[in-house]
Amino acid sequence: MAVICVDELASDGGVVTIRPPGPADRPALDTLRFLIAPGGDRLTLVAHDGPDLVGAAACARLGHGGRTAEFASFIADEHHGRGIGTLLMEHLAARARRAGITELIGDVPDRAEQLRPLLAPRSIVVIGAGPRHGGAGHETLRALRDYGFDGRLHAVNPAGRPVCGVPAHRGVSDLPEAADLAVIAVRADLVPAALKEAGQCGVRSAIVLSKGFGTNGPVSRQRRAEILQIAREQGLRLLGPSSIGVISTDPRNRLNACLSPARPPVGGLAVASDSGAVGIALLADAARGGCGISNFVSLGEKLDIDENDLIAHWYDDPATRAVALSLESIRDPERFARVVQALGRRKPVLAVTRAGALLEQAGVICATSIGEMLDAARMLIGQPPPPGSRMAIVGNGGGLTAIAADTAEAAGFTLLPLTSQTRRQVPRSRDNPVDLGIDAGPETIASAAETVANSGEVDALLLMIVGTRANCPIAIMTALGKVVDNHPDIAIAAVLTGGNDGILTFGARSAPVYPEAERAVRALAHAHRYAVWRRRARRPRNRLR
Template identity: 30%
Template sequence: MTGGVISEMEGFFNPRSVAVAGASKTSLKLGNVVLSNLLRLGYRGRIYPLHPEGGEVMGLPAYPDLGSLGEVVDLAVSVLPREGTQSFVEECAAAGVRRVIVSAAGFADDGEEGRRMQERLAETARRSGMRLLGPNSVGTVSTQSGLATSLMTLEPLPPGDISIVAQTGLFAGGYARWISTTQRFGLAKVACLGNKADVDEVDVLSYLGEDPQTGVVAMYTEGLREGRKFLELAREVTARKPVVLLKGGRTDLGARMAAGHTGSLAGEDAVYRGALAQAGVVQVEDIEGLFGCAKALSYCPLPLGPKVGVVSITGAGTVLAADACRRRGLELPPLREETLLRMRGSVPGWAPLGNPADIWSATLSSGVEGGYRELVRAMAGQEDINILILFFTLVPESEFDAAALLGEVREEHPEKPVLACFLGASREDGERWFAQLEDIGIPVYASVERCVEAAWALARSAERRAAGG
């Protein structure tokens, strides 16, 4: 991908100036939400509200049109009705604006007339050398610059290395609020593509593949417009950083819904899955998997192999983990003699030991903390165990400082990812343990399958990285 495209995309995330069309002086219209987000999230550039009467909007000087700004803005945001969008895009072209976000719906997502209107927008952009994101897009978010063009009120987002590319505004709306108020991982950038009249997954992925703030790319798509080009690019990017993808519209009904949502033509699921796997993309089945795998890839080092060690305080955890690992193709290597010898000091002689390891018997003689400490550290010391998964049941009798123990394990074996799963917890205990572990980079999950899925994503991405280009 050329440096020109990367430069074009940079202005969608870190522009020096933004003009917003569609704000009102008297009521809270969606344009006012965009301005409010820019102010609340601390956008570092210049903000120009556009209003036919000029004056002031939300305490900022307003301007009647782009020609009256005194500069060519890096980014224009249209929060106008569909009927006013074409003329504004033409105004942007005449003013020399190089990037525009169009939020209005009712284009290719709304029948043949809308499709013709969208083609006219795209033609205007092409003719003027302008890049257009949308229509039907809530735009972009960047924690680096404080930019947020979402039409939904956002709270400040924690910075991190996960970037999201999505064919929906959901990730710059409800899920952005969920992340900012309940999660410990952070975001670098969000791009909501909408109908993809111009800017698409290839443009944004090429940019994020070179973006130093992005360590993990999470994607939601309902159809790839340039499938071959995307796959070639994905193969290049996954050799350097993980890409996790959720494909919508995989059933006949889902494909029809995708056509009405963003005007996408969803392709054959089996074809997509095989090609994406060859390109090294981690494919998930739902949004929970998308976030769960991205979080693990953000927190953890890539393992040296796909072999997993499991420690659980309940026998059910060992059985369910063994099933889940087998389904995902993850190995559970047997414990070596030296590992068993280290464990035997804290386990009654009658108790069986293996991988997965049930520590319940060890708690009877060494207590919960002692049982975890001896078995986890012994398993972490076994060379052919690459990933550790720990299951906890949070009851008063199992209370101990797990964060301190796992912090020690991470320091002793920094090359080995450590993941945790809570099999039962009160809301208070779950939230407290969740914060303590995730704050030291231990991803936490609420089910065995989610935790093992995340371990599989780590192993899959490590395999792709080792294979190189």
């Protein structure tokens, strides 16, 4: 049988060949200390750059006929950061799927571990942090200090004078120790020298905030090529240029090296944006809407670190429960779709992007606006997506309840009549939608919601609440929070109008509260479509032949 070879484009523009190993590869594999997974039921691929073996990946099925396989990968040191590990894993995963393997477990140190100095650094140096308020370096240093970064923080400026109470030095080489992360905020023509000095002093990751790299002119192209080459030579990962920074809300390592003025709440949504302006708008919307963030990464020009690196990192990140992407461009949409499909089987992936049709096939929840994407993310974090289309509406919304019912049916939900047994337990024996009247109190509304949720007749429950001078929206939402907590297997959302705008969630699992029924129904519809896709994506495939 002929060996199938595929030529792929690495992130630096070079071409690598992906193929199964041959007899001549064995000595090179031993030289690279790559351990082939034991067992007869295994798949192995190698990557060649010309005649040189630069990487390998293998997986071995766990158990006879099992659908899970353990994988391992290795990339030669001098070829780290070229995206070869991702290419190998994409091809390995595709072959594994054809062999009936639906889940690969293991570690990818070439991708995920390399982002730890970026997203969880123990020490940071801000290069270009001067005394002038409004400067990118000054404001980033102040954001780090004010947000509570508890690692070691240093500034570098020509005068070597402290900034914002943070000790400063004239150069990175003057630091008492090597920093994990360098934030570079100097003129574009000074970036190469700053990046090279940082790498020579042991810095492992860098964020370049500087502008002046984004046009297609010869000067910009030369600058991009120069700093990318420096990053490769120094073995550090590069974010940007033209990034606005990163945020991590992990209480164990609070990090705000970002120019956005918004401080989003702690939560389970990881966000990446290649546009700084869109990133700022997204963070502001998340803060207003109470959408909790685990990480925010501004990709900028994506010379090195891109969306594929972040997906690899977030795949196993326990703090990240869903991923949101705002991407103006994707280097290779088809390849990205394969990678993001694997993540989508484990965690919801949402996106605002022009490549919507392709990504929807890969299970990505594609939205038309930032607000729509965040609404869906709030629905999906902390509660299950509705597996079916059966919806019930309960509340005191009067005409708003009827409008919500029409909106839900237009979105594809079915509002079935309640069974006679359930209807007898509902106050006033109301049917679906259950409108209890504007004068219904917290106990009445909560009792009706509990009865419907406990009936087994619905996949999603929408609560329509209207606040007036004569009732107490806070008391109503508190009572309904107990219903949410009693039913972790049901997707529940609320619409609150005329009440306290500060009520954004309810229940211990922080079920979302929306100001309009249309937004709540649209978010539930996105969640339902994701549940349908994931169920289909997890169907067993043919076994290895």
